[in-house]
Amino acid sequence: MTDHSRHSEPMIGQPVARVPRASEVPDDEISLLGVLNVVLRSRTLMLGVALACAVATGTTILLMPRTYTSASSFMVQSRRLPSAVSGLAAQFGLSLPSTDPSQSPAFYEDLLHSRELLAAVVDSPFAVRTGQGEKRGNLTELLEVRGKSPAVRREAAIKRLGRLISTSTDTKTGVVHLSAEFKQADLAEKVNRLLLDLLNAFNLTTRQSQASAERKFTEHRLEQVRSDLNQAEDALRAFNQRNRDIRSSPELSLEQDRLNREVSLRQQVYSTLAQAYEQAKIEEVRDTPALTVLQQPEIPVQPDSRFIVYFVLGALVAGAILGLVIAMLRQALGDAKRLGGTELEEFELLRRATLEDLRHPFRAISRSRREPTGPIAAP
Numbered sequence: 001m002t003d004h005s006r007h008s009e010p011m012i013g014q015p016v017a018r019v020p021r022a023s024e025v026p027d028d029e030i031s032l033l034g035v036l037n038v039v040l041r042s043r044t045l046m047l048g049v050a051l052a053c054a055v056a057t058g059t060t061i062l063l064m065p066r067t068y069t070s071a072s073s074f075m076v077q078s079r080r081l082p083s084a085v086s087g088l089a090a091q092f093g094l095s096l097p098s099t100d101p102s103q104s105p106a107f108y109e110d111l112l113h114s115r116e117l118l119a120a121v122v123d124s125p126f127a128v129r130t131g132q133g134e135k136r137g138n139l140t141e142l143l144e145v146r147g148k149s150p151a152v153r154r155e156a157a158i159k160r161l162g163r164l165i166s167t168s169t170d171t172k173t174g175v176v177h178l179s180a181e182f183k184q185a186d187l188a189e190k191v192n193r194l195l196l197d198l199l200n201a202f203n204l205t206t207r208q209s210q211a212s213a214e215r216k217f218t219e220h221r222l223e224q225v226r227s228d229l230n231q232a233e234d235a236l237r238a239f240n241q242r243n244r245d246i247r248s249s250p251e252l253s254l255e256q257d258r259l260n261r262e263v264s265l266r267q268q269v270y271s272t273l274a275q276a277y278e279q280a281k282i283e284e285v286r287d288t289p290a291l292t293v294l295q296q297p298e299i300p301v302q303p304d305s306r307f308i309v310y311f312v313l314g315a316l317v318a319g320a321i322l323g324l325v326i327a328m329l330r331q332a333l334g335d336a337k338r339l340g341g342t343e344l345e346e347f348e349l350l351r352r353a354t355l356e357d358l359r360h361p362f363r364a365i366s367r368s369r370r371e372p373t374g375p376i377a378a379p
Contacts, residue, residue, distance in 0.1 A: 038327050046323030053319030054312045061311055066303035070188035071179040072196060073295040076105055105169040105176045108199065108291075112167050112178065115158065117198055122157045124194060128187045142187065165195070175294060185300050192297035200291050215280035222273045229266035236263050 140157040147153035182188040236259040246252035357364035
C-alpha cells in the first residue's frame, strides 16, 4: 500500500469528520432560493397573517360612517386695470399686470381657507336631517366637537372644517372647484352653498368699498380741476378783454396761445375725471355677482366610495410581507438555537431584561441613569 492510500484511508479507531448540512452552515448572505424556500415552507403562516390583516382592514372600513361630498365650481370675474394706466406705464418701460391680483383664482382659494370665512361658517346655524329627526345648531354642535370651553370647541371646529373642505383650480380655464365632505348629505350641500354666498358677499363688499374710495377721491379731484379750469378761463377772458387787437404784437399772440393751451388742457382733464366719477358711482351701487357659478352645489345622492377593494388588496399584500418577515425571524432564531453561540445567549438575556423593564418602567429609567449602556454579559 502506497503512502497516498495510507493517508487517504482512515485508520481503524480514528474518528471520521462529519460533513455539516447546508442548514447548519452559517451564511451571512440571503439567497433568492433561500427566501423562496422560506415562503413555501411558511405559506400557511403568510396566508393566515394576510387574511387576518385583510379582514381587520375590511371590518374597520365597514364600521366607519359613510361620508357625502357636495361639489361646486365657479369662475372669477377679474377686473382689468385701466388702459390709460397701462399705456402710461409702458411709456416708462414698465409692464403692469392686465388684471387685479386680488381677483385671481389662487386668491379665492386662499380666501376659502381663511380663518375669517371658516369662522363665519362655523358660527352659522344649520338644520340637518338625521335618523332621529331634524337637528339644529352650529357646526360646533353638529360635528360634536369636544373641548374644555366654548372657545376651545369653536377653534377645534374651525380647524376640522378646514380639513373637510377642499379646493382646486384648473390652470387652463381658471375654474375653481370647491367640495365639502360631511357625514350628512344635506349638511355638505348647505356648507358648500354658504361658502359660495360668503365668498360672493366678500367680493361684492370689497368691490363696492374700492369703488366708494375711488368715487370720493375722484369727486375731490374733480372739484380741484373745476376750480383750476375756471381760473384758466377767467384769465383768458380777462386777457381778451384787455387786448382787443393782438395781431401787431407777437408777445400778446404768444400769451394768448399759452392761455388757450392751459384752458384746453384743463378741459381735457376735467372731462376725463367727470367720466371716471360717473363710472365710480356706477361701480359703487353695482350688485351683479362677482363670481360666475358654473356648478351649483347639490345634495349628494350616493355616499362617497370607500375604495374597500383597494384597501383590502393592499392589506393582503402587507399581511403576506409581514408573515414572511415573521417566518424569516423564526427561522433565524431556530438556526441560532441549533448552532448555539454567544449571540443567542445575549438575545435571551436582552429579551428577559426588556420584559422586566416593560413591567417596571420607572425602575428601568432610574437604572439607565446610573449604569452605562453596553452589552450584557452572560452569567
